Structures are given as C-alpha cells and as structure tokens.
Amino acid sequence: MKYAFSALLAAGLAAGASAEPIPIEEFAMEPAITSLSMAPEGDFIVGLVAKPGSDNGELALAVWDIDGEIDTSKPLIPNRITPSNKRARFYSADAIGQGRMLVRSKQAWTGQTYCLEGGGAGALKTFVFKTYYGDKSIDPKKFDAEFANLVDKDDKCAELGDVIGLTSTLPLDPENVLVSSRDMQQGTRKYYKVNLKTEAKTFLYNDAGDLGIGYVDPRDGAVRTKQELEPIGNNDYEIRTYILNPKTGSFDREDPLTYKASKRYQMDIDGYDEATGKYYVLTDLFSDKTQVWMYDPATDKFDDQPAFAHPEFSASGVILGSKAHNWNQPLGFTYDGATRETYWIDPEYRGIVDGLSAVFPGLSIDIMDSNENLSRVLLRTSGSNSPPAYYLLIDKAKLGVLGSSRPWMLKHKLATTKLIYYTARDGLRIPGLLTLPPEWKEGDKPGAAIVLPHGGPWARDYAGWDASGWTQFLSSRGYAVLQPQYRGSEGWGRELWFAGDNEWGQKMQDDKDDAAAWLVSEGIAQQDRMAIFGYSYGGFAAFAATVRENGPFQCAIAGAGVSNLELFRTKVSDNRISRAVQGHTMTGMDPLANADKANIPILIYHGDRDVRVPIRDGRDFYNAVKNRVPAKFLPVKDMFHQMPWWPEHHRETLTAMEDFLANDCGPGGL
DSSP: OOOOOOOOTOOOOOSSSOOEEEEEEOOOOSSSSEEEEOOTTTEEEEEEEEOTTTSSEEEEEEEEEOOOOOOTTTTTOSSHHHHOOOEEEEEEEEEEEETTTEEEEEEEEEOOOOOSSTTTSEEEEEEEEEEEEEEEOOOGGGGSSGGGGGGTTTTTTHHHHHEEEEOOTTTTTEEEEEEEEOTTOOOOOOEEEETTOOOOOEEEEEEOOSSSEEBBBBTTTTBBBEEEEEEEEEEEEEEEEEEEOOOTSSEEEEEOOOOOOGGGOEEEEEEEETTTEEEEEEEESSSSSOOOEEEETTTTEEEOSBHHHHHSSEEEEEEEEGGGGGTTTTEEEEEESSSSSEEEHHHHHHHHHHHHHHSSSSSSEEEEOTTSSSSEEEEEEEETTTTEEEEEEEEEEEEEEEESSOGGGGOOOOOOOEEEEEEESSSSSEEEEOOOTTTTTOOOEEEEEOOOOOOSOOOOOSSSTTTOOOOOHTTTOOOOOEEEETTTTTTSSSSHHHTTTTTTTTTTHHHHHHHHHHHHHHHEEEEEEEEEEEETTTHHHHHHHHHHTTTTSEEEEEEEEOOHHHHHHHHHSSSHHHHHHHHOOOOOOOOOOOOGGOOOOEEEEEEETSSSOOOHHHHHHHHHHHHTTTTEEEETTTTTSSSSOOHHHHHHHHHHHHHHHTTTTTTTTT
C-alpha cells in the first residue's frame, strides 16, 4: 500500500538559485531545530531549537504538545522553550514516556582528575557531560541531574562524567525504563529498572566480572547474551559469546560465534526472534560484506542462507516491531550504501516511505518515532544538498512541518554528493564520495580540488548532509571535494579494511594521492591546484602529505591531527580490547619523525580542550616544520575533539581555512 499525503512544505525541498560562496556565518550558526524525539505515547515531542533572540548562537530545549487537534496549514510551533546557558549547553534530548525526558549538556571544565580521558597529573582542560531528568513542562526548577538517585553523590568521578545511560524504554512496560549507571573508575555498569512516575529503582544486574552484558531483551530487560574476552597467548584474545539457555537459566558458550580478536570478525547480535528462539547476527564471517544471519543456539548452527544480504554493501541493522500490534516482527533491514538505507519488508511502513518519497523526491526519509497505531509518526528528511528537516505525519494522511535545521541554506544552490570508485596503483578498488561545485558541468575546464579523508581511520563517510559543513563550504567556493574511503576504512568490506593494516602513511596515503590523480584523469582538477584537508586521522593524512616527497598537493590543512604515530599507538593499546583488535595494525610512516622532509605549506588547527588527540600533537609538528615550510598554527579556545562544536569554533576554523587556501596554498593560493 502506498500512502498519499498533503503537506505545507515550509521546511523546503530543494536548493535555490544562488551559486555565490555560502557565508561562513551560515555554517557557524546553531541549527534552527535538531535532536528531536517523540514520546512513545505520541503526546509530545522534545528537541532543541535556536534560542530566541540569540541569532542562532545558542540552543534551547523545546516541547511540542501533539496529542490534540493539529493545524497543518502552518508550521508547528513549540509550546514551551527553556534555554541552556553559556556555561552548560544542551546538545541532545530524548522523550522517554510518561511525560518525562532526558536532556544532555556539556560544559568546559579544568582541573586534576584520573577519571576522565586524558586525565592524570596536572590540570586537564576538557568538557564534562551531564544528563538531566525532567518532565515535559521543562521547568528548569524541576530538572534533576540525580535521576532516581543513580549517581552516588560522594563519587567525585561520577560528578564529572556522564554516567547515566538509557538502555531501553521497555516498550511493553510504559511506566518503566531500563537505565544504567557507569562506575567511572572501574569502567563497569550497574543496571536498574526505574519507574518513571515514582522514580523507584530496582537493581537488576551489573557487568562486573568476566562476562560482559551483551544483548538485552527490550520486552523485559532480561540479559540474553554475554561476551567474554579471554587471552590465548601471542598478544591475542578469543572473543566468546554466551547465550541464555531458557531451560537451565545458565549462559552457554556458543562456539560458532567465537573467534580470535586478531581475525576482527563482526559478530553482533542485533535481535531475538521470539517465535523460533533464533538470534539475528550481523556478521562478515561468511562474506567480505556484513550480512544478517539467523543463529539457533539450540542447534549451535546458522541458517543455510542469510536473512538479509545486499549484493554491494554491508548490512548494518535489523528493525523489529516495538509496538504491541507488531511486537518482534521483522519490519526491515538497514544497509550502508552511499547513505544508510532501509529495506522495508513490512507493507505498512513501506507504504508510508513510498508515499513520502513522492513528496520528497531524491531525499532520504527516516522514520524516527511513532505511537502505537501510527497516528503520530516523527519523520526526518535529508540529502547531501538538503539539510535535515522534521515533519509530523498525522493519521497517515497529513504532514505537519516542524522545520528545517538550516532553512537559510535553501536559498543557495547546494552541491550534491555521489558515490564513485577509482582504482589504486596496486589495483585495489577504492570507493569515494565526490562533491562538485554546484555550477560545474561535464566539459567544464578543470579547476581546484580538495581531497578530504575522514577520521578514524576505522570509520567511513556517507553521502548525506555533512554536519561539519565542510563539503558545502568548500564546494560553494569552487572546489571539487573527493572523500576517499581509503584502505583501512570500515563499512566497505573486510578486504578494504584489512588492506590498511600497518600502512599508515604508506599505502593508505597512496590512496589519497591516487584520489588526486583520479580527479585529474577525469578532467575535474588541475594537476597544480589540489590540496588535502583532514581532521583527526584525516589530520594525520595531512601531516603525512606534508612530508611526502613528490606528492600531488600544493598544501595541507590538518585539524586535530595525530602527528606522533608511536604515542597514538601506545594510547590505543592502553585498552586491552583496542590493543587486541587494532593495536598491532598501527605501524607505518611517522610524520613527526619525518618532519625534515616537509615540502608544502601547512595550516594546523587544534582545540585546546581536545583530550582524544592532545593539542601538543599539532604544536609539536608545527614546531618541527615551521622553519622548513610556510606553516601556521591555530589553537582554538574551548574546542573539543568531537562534534558538536560551538559557533565560534566553526567561525574561527573556517575563516582560517578560507584565507589559507586562497592566499597561502602553494604559489599564489589555490
């Protein structure tokens, strides 16, 4: 069944006609609306909006009451708004039912601690994260950081860290949720069932000991799987999965799900089929790409064929019904192509998405939340050239507009991103995401280009809306942007992932150079008008390009980059799981040790509250090359490693990038 909808499409569907460079301020501003979540009962939505009167400089918490008649002839306006403040800024919100919500904030903090990442002797400049609990009245006086007294007030580490985690909303038990509290010093979690009306808590279990908590049943919060990491010699471990035996109540070891950490198989249990007693397992055990297989612990066997496998891309999840009328029924499967896509098998959900696709052609459509009878469905649309926009589907017939996250972008002609493939010098097929300037067309003269490797490196890019703003920022200034999914990237299959082992700054770097060569061969870029820009591991790639002889780039920009490979490998190896899975793969060319080979200009920027990659990594590289090549170092006040960043961070870094590319990149600028 395909539904047809009527809507006031005030959030915008397509880009406008202006092809001028998009002002930096439009990337720096906080979203007009973001982080929406609807209560399971479908009676209210909570989210973040730009604080009124702040010129999109700060975010505020907002609530929409949606349980009555709704006028869809105009955008839906929040019923209540309360701001955060300069010290503690909201960054996410979740409606958890019974009129209650969890709201998260972060704030700058400086002090001595051993509890937080990067802590130790001396003062640490970082951020602390807090989870607040409150009701939909969003009265600040009623917000409580001590949800159900799960935080030990005498635990100084707990005061600094975000120790509260929502494990499950327990959809069939609407008055209760499953919540965990993390011990900052031990790294373990205790799990409680908490009544949303009374805040009474019931201790259930913890993950201390040899067996860690795995899959938790959303029906009742019962633990169904556990996992163990057992040393087996030669610096390797065995990762073992145990599944609850319903007859004995014990957890039985499942040998078919056991593997050596060095093999790096994916073996994630993503659901439980109550009808058969089988488990949905996301695994690449049988193929290069991840597939969904059913595993039967009663027979210790996988099914003969996968439950879901995409011919080109890796599966990423299973969507099971969470309402009373469709409980535990498979509704769809997700997979990671150019964007994360959903293959719907449920006719009702497929009909909703098909109908919306006719209204929003070319955009991704995400069903975020819904109530029991689907009379209220929270939706998000987005695309590489369309900022996320939020809608409320009412009675399967009408669309109410909540708003676009960045409506001011819609007056510009925005660039689109597409998936391409190119061949590396050793024959390996490399995916890439290409964003061309909006006015570029086949047959135009080659221009300037940026190769933009992602962070991680064990991660990947998607061709949807770029939350960092980098692809639109660069393409609107006339640069073609290619994001190579170089060897070592995850999510594109085992062959590509494993090909990056011990090739940091070597074959991994070849892939970035070969991306530049592809841009030239396709007539997109001029040989002498290319730069490399990356953040985190991408910053490492920019450092590596700076010291690489006969490279294709005229300059490099490194954001929060790793420059000392040995120190980074040591840091990763502090965690025994990381050490077992990836620690042995991190060798190659160390940029800092090769700083005497620097041969192109470089801009380095780094946040002074970055504990993931400390600012000394950027400063040390700058000091090592500043007398050899034109180099600039920009310390960014109060900037953390991960997004979301604050408007002043975007404003300062984008301004520096724009100026450097135009004036200091090679002879005369790029």
